[in-house]
Amino acid sequence: MSIFVDENTKVIYQGLTGSQGSYYGGLNAEYGTQVVAGTHPKKAGTAVNGVPVYANVAEAVEATGATASCIFIPAPGVRGAVMEAAEGGVKFIVAITEGVPAHDEAYFYNDLKANFPDVQLLGPNCPGIISPGKCNIGITAGHIAKEGGPVGIVSRSGTLTYQALYELKQKDIGVTTCVGIGGDPVPGTSFIDCLKAFEADPETKAVMMIGEIGGSAEEEAAEYIKNNMSKPVSSYIAGVTAPPGKKMGHAGAIVSGGKGTAQAKMEALEDAGVRVGHNPTEAGELMAEIVAGL
Amino acid sequence: MDLFEYQGKQFFAAYGMPVSPGEIAFSVDEAVSAAERLGTPVMVKAQVHTGGRGKAGGVKFAADIDAVREHAGNILGLDIKGHVVGRVWIEKASDIAEEYYASFTLDRSAKLHLGMLSKEGGVEIETVAEENPDAIAKIWVDPVVGLSEAACREWVAAANLPEAAVEGSVDILQKLYTAYTEGDADLVEINPLILTPDGTVHVLDAKVTLDANSVFRHEDYAQYDETQTRDERETAAHEKGLQYVGLxxxxxxxxxxxxxxxxxxxxxNQVGGSPANFLDIGGGANADVMAGAMEVINNDPNVKAIFINIFGGITRGEEVANGILEAMQRVDIDSPIVIRLDGTNADEGRAILAPNLSDKLMMEDTMLDAARKAVELAS
Known part of the structure; x- marks a missing residue:
């Protein structure tokens, strides 16, 4: 099994008519994802690579029965696009777009929580989600992941996620689902949301968690793992040597006022029984050991 | 984007918050004429993107024009934690009865805005949080709901501010929240917020950090981008649109x-070296971006070796390899380069690089080996 998305997930691409949307929408469709519709307020009735375009998400849902949406809209339009997707009836929203203002993220996170509690948002500023062999929504190169299981991956970083998928594939280890939650200050889906889903998924036997400096999401995840997870977890945290007060590429990757350091996160995870690697390769090797012992 | 204190005060003033009249000065003469227009006594305050100005001698009271001249002369050019003072803010001096602290920032854990208010202002809030956490009244604000006057009053009551400060504080804090949200700030902080002997509440210092991702709806924020503290390397990288942090x-x-x-x-670091920078060239790795990145690195006189670490995802190894070779033709690189290329079509990419390898361009299979090689070359 997989978490959040599988071979039956029908996906709408908001921004399918744009360069990013058409490119990645095309790759996702090639991978086997059910790319059923695009949206554009002025291009309803047209098609992109054979995929029909509707005026808005509600109409696309009505016509296709889609339950998920992927957003490739430029940052200024993301707040509107997220709410349009929720109001249109979609239950799983993946926002790939980078550069969304933090206040917008805090706003639509709380708006969804209050008014659309059954809607799950992933992102913004994330690579998306892939259940290898079944469904790939976003910008991950599908062929670097081996399908099956037993490992679930959740990560704040794009390239480190690819690195992890690739290293596991080299070791012939499959992945149930790999979720990129993104590097922004207010991610729609948290580590804990994913850990909870992996714990409940019978095919996922172990979880790899990739974090980075900034915020306290890793510490909260560690607390959750300690109290609620029966499955083994391995982890890697990027940014051990990052200088304080500097945003390291991601808007959320910043050590401020002595908080959010990699050291504190690694300690919290180790304290929760998580095996923490000191570089991505080591984290992969630790996971291979865990898998060998399952 | 960090604002200087005076920019923060102007930002606050635009939202109707009471600040002292003042002028910015880049020289002693400008400081003196500003003080003459404002009328002494004034404060002479170093404008730098770092805290601890007072302790470093960057904030002085000037009773008369001679004192302004003396202090401005001492403060301009002063090095405060590596920040050299290039401008001073000359501000009408205020009488202070009490000092408070107020701020809004995002609580990433609660995913709500967090307001903090304390009767103990004028010192670092981290110190108050450690020594007397009960002295900080906190309020969590849902961005969809906003901060109502009633909630704001409860918050001020919880902070135990004296009666004389209540009305003024309620007014300023509501405006501070508006400035924080409408202005897309990561942080707005007033420390101290003061009560004057005649009973008015007033903003005496301002610390504002704005979200660079919000500039599309704040055209005027370009002015703040220009006054960011960046070293030469960071400026060059910023101009090329690269995510760079100098080390x-x-x-x-x-x-x-x-x-x-x-x-x-x-x-x-792990293998015993020391990195000169953090540089993220984004998901792809085409020749243009790579050449820009190499140029920035090459201009850093401290760099003795370069470590290029690329994982091909959608971008294939061949494209990455060709991009690197093309960039090397465009930029005359002084230091040896060590490449680690992995991911999609890594073998094809390595095959393209192989005939070009030399003592200036080396390749290693793993991240650790490449790091070791680069560190060895740099030492």
């Missing part, structure tokens, strides 16, 4: 993706 070491780092770039910096 102190000798191994130049180029990687694709923020996470991998952070990881690369870590690994260089």
């Amino acid at each position: 102190e070491g000798s191994v130049g780092v180029i990687a694709n993706g923020a996470g991998l770039a952070m990881s690369t910096v870590d690994v260089v």
Whole structure:
């Protein structure tokens, strides 16, 4: 099994008519994802690579029965696009777009929580989600992941996620689902949301968690793992040597006022029984050991 | 984007908050004429993007014009934690009865805005939080709901401000919240917020950090971008649109993706080296971006070796390899380069690089080996 998305997930691409949307929408469709519709307020009735375009998400849902949406809209339009997707009836929203203002993220996170509690948002500023062999929504190169299981991956970083998928594939280890939650200050889906889903998924036997400096999401995840997870977890945290007060590429990757350091996160995870690697390769090797012992 | 204190005060004033009249000065003469227009006594305050100005001698009271001349002369050019003072804010001096603290920032854990208010202002809030956490009244605000006057009053009551300060504080805090949200700030902080002997509440210092991602709806924020503190390297990288953070070491780092770039910096440290920078060239790795990145690294005199760490995802290994070779033709690189190329079509990419390898261009299979090689070359 997989978490959040599988071979039956029908996906709408908001921004399918744009360069990013058409490119990645095309790759996702090639991978086997059910790319059923695009949206554009002025291009309803047209098609992109054979995929029909509707005026808005509600109409696309009505016509296709889609339950998920992927957003490739430029940052200024993301707040509107997220709410349009929720109001249109979609239950799983993946926002790939980078550069969304933090206040917008805090706003639509709380708006969804209050008014659309059954809607799950992933992102913004994330690579998306892939259940290898079944469904790939976003910008991950599908062929670097081996399908099956037993490992679930959740990560704040794009390239480190690819690195992890690739290293596991080299070791012939499959992945149930790999979720990129993104590097922004207010991610729609948290580590804990994913850990909870992996714990409940019978095919996922172990979880790899990739974090980075900034915020306290890793510490909260560690607390959750300690109290609620029966499955083994391995982890890697990027940014051990990052200088304080500097945003390291991601808007959320910043050590401020002595908080959010990699050291504190690694300690919290180790304290929760998580095996923490000191570089991505080591984290992969630790996971291979865990898998060998399952 | 960090604002200078005076920019923060002007930002607050635009939202109707009471600040003292003042002028910015870049020289002693400008400071003196500003003080003459404002009328002494004034404060002479260093404008730098760092805290601890007072302790470093960057904030002085000037009773008369001679004192303004003396203090401005001492403060301009002063080095405060590596920040050299290039401008001073001359502000009408205020009488202070009491000092408070007020701020709004995002609580990433609660995913709500967090307001903090304390009767103990004028000192670092981290110190208050450690020594007397009960002295800080906190309020969590849902951005969809906003901050109502009633909630604001409860918050001020919880902070135990004296009766005389209540009305003024309620007014300022509501405006502070508006400035924070409408202005897309990461942080707004008033420390101290003062009560004067005649009973008015007033903003005496301002710390504002704005979200660079919001500039599309704040055209005027370009002015703040221009006054960011960046070293030469960071300025060059910023102009090329690269995500760059300058560090102190000798191994130049180029990687694709923020996470991998952070990881690369870590690994260089781990094997005993010291990175010269963090540089994320984004998901792809085409020749243009690569050439720009190499140029920035090459201009850093501390760099003795360069570590290029690329993981091909959608971008294939051949494209990455060709991009690197093309960039090397465009930029005359002084230091040896060590490449680690992995991911999609890594073998094809390595095959393209192989005939071009020399003592200036080396290749290693793993991140750790490449880091070790680069560190060895840099020492």
